[in-house]
Amino acid sequence: MSAWARTAGLPAAALALVGGVLAVQLANGGGSFEPMRTADPCVERTVTAQADGIEGLTESLVLLGVDGAACRLDTSREAFVLELGQGGERTDAEIDALREGLRDAVRRMDDEGSLPPASDLVDEALDTAELNGFLEAAIRALPDSVVDAALKTDDVLLRAIDELDLRELLGDLDSQDELNAQLEVAITQAVKDSLAARLRDLI
Amino acid sequence: MRRAVAPLLAVTVALVLADSAVVTLALPDILQELDASVPQVAWVLICFNLVLGLVSVPTAMSLLRVSPRVPSAIGIAVFAGASAWCAVAGSIDVLIVARCVQALGGALALVGCLELMVAEWGERRGVAAWVTAGVVGTATGPVAGGLLTQAISWEAIFVVQVPFAVLAVPAALAVRAAPAQVPDRHRPEARPNLTLALLSAALTAALFLLVLLLVEGWRRSPATAALTVSVVPVAALAARPLARLLRASPQVEVAVGCFLVAGGLAGLAIPPSAYLAWTIAPQALVGLGLGLTVDRLTAQAMDMRLPRARHAGWTIAARHVGVVVGLAILTPVFTADLRDAQVPAQEAITALVIDAALQPQDKVDLAGALGEELSEQQGRVPDLHRAFTSLDLDPDDRLVADELERDLDSQLERAATHAFRDSFLIGSGLALAALATALLPRRRRTT
Known part of the structure; x- marks a missing residue:
């Protein structure tokens, strides 16, 4: 073996080995094996609710609303949710951002035509609401077209969002029953307010 | 019995140097069983290397004035006793103290065994066997520790060392003639010791960080982690035949070895996924680098330099201070990154x-x-x-x-x-620093 080969053989083999290993690692995504990055909450994302009825609608509104709130607070959706999960007193800025985020979500779903007709909401609300039997029967007797003409879903939801005590609601995040009870009260009140406003407009 | 004397002494050298990293894979179990904190458990590793690094040169100096037989036997006995103490330690503080005593005995055993192995096998073969035993111990320590932890318990790591060390005590006393003691003739060889220290710091990154990544980060069992990191000693064994095939000079081997360790650590910093297979090739590079460098550098630092024990002490000090420096640099980096x-x-x-x-x-x-x-x-x-x-x-x-x-x-x-990436890259940087010291032009001697 020549002197040159003796001097250069091992370094050349080492260069080839190191270069080959690093090239294979990088070619298979070695430089980018890191945690998923959070998405920009200000960019609209498509959400799919897993639940049906009012629960599914609430799920969609919350998913979109949290995005809107995070965008307003200049943070990520995930950081905002983790912050809410910590418990403790919520700031006015967080409450305001969440309320506005939920209102934006209603408007967006209305624009997309993905809000259900009010009659769907009323039927389901009646199933759980503890109303006078006569009154419940009277409302159920109304044709859907009458209900849909009298109530606009977006109006009911926007009023419900304004009715909601978000501070208290965020304190009961762990309990679905508590959450439902609060939503029910808010929606029932919103339906009443919406009907009253409609009547005022007609008169 | 006579034939077993030198091999038993070589096994003792391998055991002492394996102890440098043998507990790495047992640290999570120790943390849990002894109710310790992460910094406390890191001291189980650090204290042994620190004490060994600090006392090896003074220990070697003290051996110059006496026959090495009895001090070596005492050192091995202390190492065995402290190993047993480690196994029964009921608290992290006791374990750390026992590890310090183990290192004190280990330092005496290491330098003493060198003299005794030279007495048994002659200068060339004795030194070569001592160096090789050290490399084998260093490379196989984490593997053996991981397998024992998984199969039995972390205490087993220390228990299995006791019988080997106990057998080595009469072996040390059985050595007939100790080599003649020589006066202090040569200054320590700075360059190979510095390269050795930097490379040991880098190898700490390879072994310590990799097993932590496998066990803590990827949640693999200690046995799986041990089998995975066994690539390093296997590749280290393959390095010598490869070097012989290409007939490179020792200086080229050392430089190439440092480069391979640096490349391997860079590869460990960027695995494409958490599949164990992605660690194999980078580990093989580290193992080849280890096999090409540590024995060469140790031999260069000791080559024809007298007194032999003192220069051996410097190599031990360089390696273990390097490990401590590596841990001191890397531990805060990866804990902060985690x-x-x-x-x-x-x-x-x-x-x-x-x-x-x-x-x-x-x-x-x-x-x-x-x-x-x-x-x-x-x-x-x-x-x-x-x-x-x-x-x-x-x-x-x-x-x-x-x-x-x-x-x-x-x-x-x-x-x-991702959290381990910077630490592996720092380790790679340490290996490149070792390469730089190996490539520095030699200063010409003036007469």
Whole structure:
């Protein structure tokens, strides 16, 4: 073996080995094996609710609303949710951002035509609401077209969002029953307010 | 019996040097069983290397004035006794003190065994066997420790050392003639010792960080981790035949070895996924580098330099101070990076849970259970499986939950791997610094 080969053989083999290993690692995504990055909450994302009825609608509104709130607070959706999960007193800025985020979500779903007709909401609300039997029967007797003409879903939801005590609601995040009870009260009140406003407009 | 004397002494050398990193894979078990903190458990590793690094030269100096037989036997006996003490230590403080005593005995045993092996096998073969035993011990320590921890317990690591060391005590006393003591003739060889120190710091990154990544980050068992890191000693064994084939000079071998270690550590910094196979080729590079460098550098530092024991002491000091320096540099870096990795990992997990195709109430329940797991296992990579087993789901949703669990585990693996990246790259930088010291032009001697 020549002197040159003796001097250069091992370094050349080492260069080839190191270069080959690093090239294979990088070619298979070695430089980018890191945690998923959070998405920009200000960019609209498509959400799919897993639940049906009012629960599914609430799920969609919350998913979109949290995005809107995070965008307003200049943070990520995930950081905002983790912050809410910590418990403790919520700031006015967080409450305001969440309320506005939920209102934006209603408007967006209305624009997309993905809000259900009010009659769907009323039927389901009646199933759980503890109303006078006569009154419940009277409302159920109304044709859907009458209900849909009298109530606009977006109006009911926007009023419900304004009715909601978000501070208290965020304190009961762990309990679905508590959450439902609060939503029910808010929606029932919103339906009443919406009907009253409609009547005022007609008169 | 006579034939067994020198091999028993070589085994003792390998055991003492294996102890430098033998507990690496047992650290999570020690942490849990002795109710210790992460910094305390790191001291189980650091204290042994620190004491060995600090006392090896003074120990070698003290041996110049006496016959090495009795001091070596005492050193081996202290090492054996302290190993037994480590095995029965009931608290982390006792274990750390026992490890310090183990290193004190180990230092005496190492330098004494060198003289005794030279007495038994002659200068050339004795020194070569002492160097090789050290390399084998260093490379196989984590593997042996991991297998014993998985098969029996962390205490077994120390228990199995006792009989070998006990047998080596009469072997040391049985050596007939100790070599003649020589006066202090040569100054320590700075360059190979410095290269050795920097390379040891880099190799610490390879062995210590890799097993931590495998066990803590990727949640593999100690046995799996041990089998995985066995690539390093196997490749180290293959290095010598490769070097013989290419007939490179010792200087070229050392420089190439440092480069291979640097390249291997860079490869470990960028695995494409958490599959163990992605660590094999980078580890092979590290192992080849280890096999090409440590014995050459040790031989260069000791070559024809007298008194032999003192120069051997310098090589031990360089290696173990290098390990301590490596741990001192890397531990704060990767612990801080692991802490910093928690936020992106939590956010990635939150995103996946929010977007999961599960019913809202199941998501709320899962989020609560995951939150409990994350807070319970603060400072460590959490095991999320319990959070999923606590869910009451129908069969369709269970399939979705299983897929979600895999995705969440993948995010944790990504976060842990990313957190180790800088430390591996620093290790690679240390190996390149070792390469720079090996490439520095030699100063010409003036007469």
